[in-house]
Structures are given as C-alpha cells and as structure tokens.
Amino acid sequence: MNSESGKHRVHTKPETQASELTERLDLQSVRSCYICRTCTSSCPVTFIDPRFNPLAILRMVLYGMVEEVLSSDFLWLCTSCYSCQERCPQEIPVADIMTKLKNKAFKLGNAPVGVKAQMDIIKKAGRIYPLDDFDNKKRAKAGLPELPTSCDVVKTLFESETESLK
C-alpha cells in the first residue's frame, strides 16, 4: 500500500516491462484518452474520496506504472458503477479496465482483507449476508416464503470460477 507516498514519489521506471503487462492485460485502449476528465467528474467515489481517480489510474497505466496500481489500495475503492465507461467520449472501457486490474491484483495477493473476507462469506453461505432460522421466522411472520440457509451451488460455482482466475 503506497498510495500515501504516491504524491511525493517521482516516477522513473522504464516503460518496457510494464508495457508487456499492459499488453497481457489488454489495456491498450487507455491510449485513446485525451484527458477530458469526464471519467473523474462522473465518478461518485472521487467525489467522496479523491484518492480514487479513474483518470489518474488510466494515466498511470499509460506511463507503465501498472505495478504501482496493482499494489495500491485506492484501486479497490471503485464501485463498478460504470458511470465513467458510459460517459467516456473515446469509448474507453474504464470500468472494465478497473475490473481487469482488480483481478490481476487479487491474483498477486494484493486484495484488501475485507474483500477476501467477503469472498469467504459468499463461498460459505452463498450470500454476503448469511441467513439463519431467525430470519426465516421473521419472514414467516411477514407472510414470506422460507429461504434456504445454505447454498452449495454458489460454492461449486465459486470454486470453478476462482480456478479459472488462477
């Protein structure tokens, strides 16, 4: 996590190895960017937390600073709302790029603890908010049908999906 030092550090890394990574992740579409800042001004996260800035991430990718992005914590602030992607006049798939970067970061083991914990919960219970008998009792009172408290299908799906991610 080096986002705090990012402002003062000077980027001097050669572009070449990074460009390999850019190609492998299929991120060349960032080259179309003409810095209109529509993504940043559309982003609801930037509005609240300026540490996350879609344009800055695109620029970092363009400069070949992919590794810095992958090891950052701000990358995980993206909510995947797709506002940036919808509004980009150059049709850069900004949100898709964020997803690609997040997937890569996850593979490198750079995901924040919370994200890993969420994943474990979903894997175990099939939901981010696990259900138990108490919930079903309340549902019955309200006249709602009972829901299963465990979900093995998701677990199976999850395992096959994480398998393909590796």
Next chain:
Amino acid sequence: MTEGRVNRSVLVVGNGPYCFKVAGELASVDSVSLAVLREARLDEMERKPNLVELLMPVELLGFSGQPGEFRAVFRQTDGSHAERTYGFVVVALESEWISTLNKWSVVEDSRTTSLSKLEKYFNEYLGNIGPGDKVVFISGFKQNSYPVSQEKIVNFAAAVREKTGAATYVLMEQFKVAQEGLERAFRLARELGVVFVKFSQTIPEVRVGPEECTVQYMDEAMGQAVKISPQLLIFEDEACPPPEGRYISDLLGINLGNQGFLQGDFLFNLPIYTNRTGIFVVGSGKGPISEKEAEREAEAVAEEVAKLVCSFDKEVVGPFPRLNENECIHCLTCYRSCPHKAISLYPGQRSPQISPVACRGCGICVESCPRRAIDFEDGESGISYYGIDKEIAHIVYEDSRDVPRIAVFACVNSAYDAYLLAKSRGDRLQARCSVLKVPCGGRVEAAAVIKALGSGIDGVAILTCHEDSCKSVHGASRCRKRIAAVKEMMTKCGVKEEAILFGTVAPGSAPQFVELINRFSLRLQGRDGSSIIPGNAGSGGEAR
C-alpha cells in the same frame, strides 16, 4: 485610368523558394515580375518559369499609385535605379523558424535538438534509439505554438514510436487542432502509444548535464511528478515574421499585425486580402501556414487577380466620393486618413485623385475634409452636415411627448443590419427613431451630430462596429474619439453631453441594438438608475 487599357502585369515580392512557386502560378495568367529581396539558391532559380522576369537580389526603394498602375522603384545589383509600372502586387514573403534551445538554456548536442534539425537529419538522430529508450518532444511554454509545427511534432513522434519502439512523450502547453488532418494525426499518434501531456499551471523542468539529460514535470491529470531521462530531446521551433515584413508593409501601406506578421489581425481580410485593393499577401508571411494551404493560396491569388482585372471595366456602384477641385486646398488630410490608400497624388495633377477601384466607400475622407470639398455622389449625402436636417425632419416635427426622439447614425456593416433585423422581428423600440444608414462610423461628421441635436430632437446615437472588426481599419476608433471630443466640447459649453451616445454593435445583432437604444431612451428620460437624484434610481428597471 479607367478609360485606358488595364495594366495586367503583376509584381511578386518574396524572400525565398515560395515566391518562385507563386510567380509560376501567376505566370499562367499574366506577365509577372519577381522581385526577390534576398539572394536565393540557384536550384530555386532553375525552377523559374520562362514567362517570369526575375529581379534578384533587388531593393525596393519606392512605391506609389493605385491598382492598375502601381509604380515601383528598384535599386538593382549594379546600383542603378529603375522604375516600373505594375497592375497588381503579390507579397509572398516567408516567415522563419528559429530554434528555441537557448530559451531553455540548452546547448545543442547529439541528445538535444530543434524540430527543424530533426526534420533534416531524422535518420541520423534515430540511429542510436531503440526500444527501452525515451524520446521527449516539447511544444510551446517559451513561445507561441502554431498548428503547422504541432503537426510536425505529432507526426515525428508517431514516426519515432513506430520505427524505434521507444517510449515517446510529447509535452504540450496547448493542443491546437485548427488545421486539416491535425486531429487525425493526434489520434493516430495516441493509438501508436505516444503519451501526450497537457499543462495548464506548471511547466516542465529541463536539465541537460554531461551525464544525462532529464525532464521533470508534474502530470496534472495524474497528480504525480514524473521524471524522464530521454535519450533524445526535441524542442519546437519559434515562428518569426519575415525580417523584410516591416519595411515592405510601410512601403506598400498595408497593415502589420501585433506580432509583426503581415496582413494584420483583421478577420475580414482572410485569407489573402489586405487593406489595399490590388495588393495581396500569400504564404507564411502572415503567420505560419501549412505547405498545402500556401499552395492553395498561390492558386487563389491568380484567380483573384483575374477577377480584379474584370472589375476595372465595370461601372462603380454604391456611394463613391467625388472631389470638388475648386474647393480643395491640398491639405492632404484625405490622403492621410484613407484606410485603403485609395487616394493618390500624381505629379502634374492639381488635386489628389480618388481611385474608383481601390475606394471602398467608407466616407472617412468626406468626414475628414476640412473644406467639405469631398462629397458622396449619390443620395447618401443626406447624412452630411448639409442634408441632416431634411433626413431627420420627420421626427423633429413629430409631437411625441411619451418617448424621446432619437436620430441614430447606424453603420451599414453592423448597426444598420441589426436595425433592419429588429424591425423585421417586430422588436419594440422605446423611442421615436430616425435611423440613418452611414457607410462607416468614420463617415459621421461632428458638425452633423451637433446640427441634428440642435434641430430640436432629444438625442443622437452613433452606433458602429466593434473597433477591432471595423472594415475601414480605423473608422470606428476615429468615430469614438470624435464623439468623445464633441462631448467634451459640449460639457465645456454647459450643454448636457448625455444626449449623445456612442455604442458598438456586432453585425446584425438585433437584441444588442434594441437594448442600446432602449437604455439610451431611459437615460434621456432620466429613468435609467444612473440619475443623480437617488430617489429616482431603479424606477426605470423594466428594460434591465
């Protein structure tokens, strides 16, 4: 002059290869003399078409006359003077590109160079550059950047990137896209992976040491500092107006712009016209343009000359000033004030002659003549001192106590158009107006304004074009100064100067016209809020 045969020969004045091209283009239409102010290279001379008479290197000493009979005096290499007559003049001076390395305090070596050097020795500079290396282009910051040089930078950056695979950065103060194909070039370069960096608050820091050269800057979009150690650093060149430009513009009486480029900054003259009929400016001497554009201008000027030749035979239409020789006292005020240099003095002639071809009917000479020896030929003379009372008679004797009666001098190029538009739209003017069509603000005589005011109306408005877009160069500014002088005189005499309004209107801007008149009307009624009595302020708020 009109009765004789028109002299169709053209004088081309130039300082480099481009004027040979222009002369060649014109040679297909007319007989051409090419005056080259500098020694040109021999290979350029060989391209000279046979029909062109070449004077090189030559000094232009004197210039006078009117379209169809311009007289030029030369000093040739052998020191002899020669006088020739030409129908038209084409100025094809070229501007120069100079290196900006010294502005960055950088000494040129194998790692640092200017754009024109790179153009010349492209392959030599790229010899040692390969993938993993870095190349940085810098555009602007220390000088004004032009689309022509930006196009070169973008294309070279793309070529460097494509050929060597080096990381290529272009640091730009401003992106310019106002040229054919430039936006496409930017796009192609971006897609090849050239990184463009825009700056708005900061400028990059360049350090060239014996070991390495570094460029450090703040990427404003990323919010982080970036430091690059390029193997090759290229600086954009600065465009300099042709050194001969100032002398030639003085001699020919054509305008010069702020930065010293020919033609001046007046929009209506674009692309090749000047303030003088029969004198054209083509090529980069009026600001850097692309080669393609310069070529098109060379073709266009041939066509313009042919068109102008035809106009000599036509009858003069529209208002045209005539000089009454018995009244003329040869003070030469008209000669000095004509913005188009349409008035000449000929040896042997008693009084100045007005060229019907060069005259554009602005009427500034009519206004400036202290003897009122010049008058317009047609009905327009109604706006002069003699006819003004007749023109505004219909509002003078009208009994309208509710709204003020205003005489409006409206320039035909802007305010009069605006008035016609306002009328056709049915806009309501809160005044009883007599709108007088004047060919230019510079035509309005101070005496006519005072006479109109003295005939019993409530106010006089003089509405002209904006000063920097006056078709008669200094017509609007002359008018402003004159009206200010009239107001000062009135104040000294104890007359309220509020009854006179000077305003500028954009061509055909009806709302602006209506607003000006209505505000003036409120002012005349003392209801505009600017009244001296505080209690009255705000009572006339409806027009605001």
